[in-house]
Amino acid sequence: MAAISQQRVKICLVLLCLVSASAYSTSSSTTSSGTLSISLLNPLFYAIKCPQALDTIKKLVMNALANDPRMGASLLRLHFHDCFVQGCDASVLLADTGTFRGEQSALPNVNSLRGFEVVEKIKYALEHECPGVVSCADILAVAARDSVVALGGPGWPVSLGRRDSTTASFSGANTDLPSPFLNLDGLIAAFQKKLFTANEMVALSGAHTIGRARCLLFRSRIYNETDIDSTYANQMRTYCPKAGGDSNLSPIDITTKDVFDGAYYTNLINKKGLFHSDQQLFSGGSTATQVKSYSTFPSLFKFDFANAMLKMSNLSPLTGTQGQIRKVCSRVN
Numbered sequence: 664m665a666a667i668s669q670q671r672v673k674i675c676l677v678l679l680c681l682v683s684a685s686a687y688s689t690s691s692s693t694t695s696s697g698t699l700s701i702s703l704l705n706p707l708f709y710a711i712k713c714p715q716a717l718d719t720i721k722k723l724v725m726n727a728l729a730n731d732p733r734m735g736a737s738l739l740r741l742h743f744h745d746c747f748v749q750g751c752d753a754s755v756l757l758a759d760t761g762t763f764r765g766e767q768s769a770l771p772n773v774n775s776l777r778g779f780e781v782v783e784k785i786k787y788a789l790e791h792e793c794p795g796v797v798s799c800a801d802i803l804a805v806a807a808r809d810s811v812v813a814l815g816g817p818g819w820p821v822s823l824g825r826r827d828s829t830t831a832s833f834s835g836a837n838t839d840l841p842s843p844f845l846n847l848d849g850l851i852a853a854f855q856k857k858l859f860t861a862n863e864m865v866a867l868s869g870a871h872t873i874g875r876a877r878c879l880l881f882r883s884r885i886y887n888e889t890d891i892d893s894t895y896a897n898q899m900r901t902y903c904p905k906a907g908g909d910s911n912l913s914p915i916d917i918t919t920k921d922v923f924d925g926a927y928y929t930n931l932i933n934k935k936g937l938f939h940s941d942q943q944l945f946s947g948g949s950t951a952t953q954v955k956s957y958s959t960f961p962s963l964f965k966f967d968f969a970n971a972m973l974k975m976s977n978l979s980p981l982t983g984t985q986g987q988i989r990k991v992c993s994r995v996n
């Protein structure tokens with residue numbers, strides 16, 4: 664009797680998976696540099712093989728944030744830097760070895776990315792609970808969402824079933840991750856390469872409502888640029904001297920540094936964008952109206968951000984028998 668009802672539960676869950684998979688599936692589109700293929704992923708992927716996976720990830724993310732609120736920003740960025748190179752395949756987590764050069768030593772990542780040990784801790788717990796089931800790529804996608812929610816941002820339904828790469832791309836990380844020195848055209852082009860519209864780029868940039876940045880990446884802005892509030896520039900100069908202190912940190916959103924809100928956009932309107940690239944979104948170009956809307960209606964920003972994150976988290980996943988489920992996220996099995 665018990666076996667029959669267990670079987671019925673399993674069938675129901677499988678049906679639910681199929682229904683939800685079709686609800687989230689869209690037509691796949693491909694270019695030379697990006698594939699959006701979400702039909703093979705679905706939010707209930709682990710419902711049978713590792714039903715507690717999502718709870719475990721959330722619990723360990725919450726623990727990490729309780730010790731260090733910045734960790735939420737770092738986990739969100741890890742997911743972005745994963746997806747924008749080879750797709751969301753955890754390639755960013757592969758550590759360099761004597762014979763392997765991965766993405767971590769690429770310019771946008773080196774001495775910058777954080778959160779690896781949190782991801783590894785989650786992986787360790789999940790390998791204990793359900794060995795060989797939950798991918799590192801899915802851990803990144805869920806941890807990013809849970810981080811945003813924990814800091815006051817929106818949630819989104821993370822589809823699951825990504826598998827982990829056995830490769831990484833040092834050159835891809837150098838070419839495909841946007842630089843903070845880009846102008847608006849360059850930003851639009853960098854996101855277009857991954858099939859994102861300018862609107863989605865503006866929404867995703869709102870991630871800079873949390874987190875910290877190193878002095879060397881905004882020094883030229885606070886000392887040389889003119890479309891910057893002078894009081895703000897002086898304030899930032901206390902964090903970042905003209906010479907030296909390259910690794911000094913400053914909040915990216917000076918007003919509410921660990922809260923996921925719309926303040927980033929209000930800062931841009933007030934000429935208080937930290938990076939050159941941030942301020943480019945409100946410098947008389949085509950994206951200025953959107954920045955104003957997000958500043959006035961933060962809930963609109965959150966809605967668009969959630970949708971754009973959902974799209975980002977579905978960039979070129981490995982599925983089925985592609986790749987592997989790594990046992991340890993920093994190295995291939």
Ligand code: HEM
Pocket residue numbers: 733735736737739740743774775776777841842843844845850864867868870871873874875876877878880938940
């Ligand atoms: C629009 C183009 C973007 C550029 C040019 C850019 C650039 C940067 C730079 C230079 C930093 C500081 C790194 C350091 O100090 O070492 C940073 C931090 C950060 N970025 Fe972006 N980023 C962009 C888009 C995004 C997107 C799309 C997301 C996520 C969806 C994101 C999330 C973050 C977060 C959360 C931090 C803070 C990380 C921490 O405190 O550990 N960024 N970004």
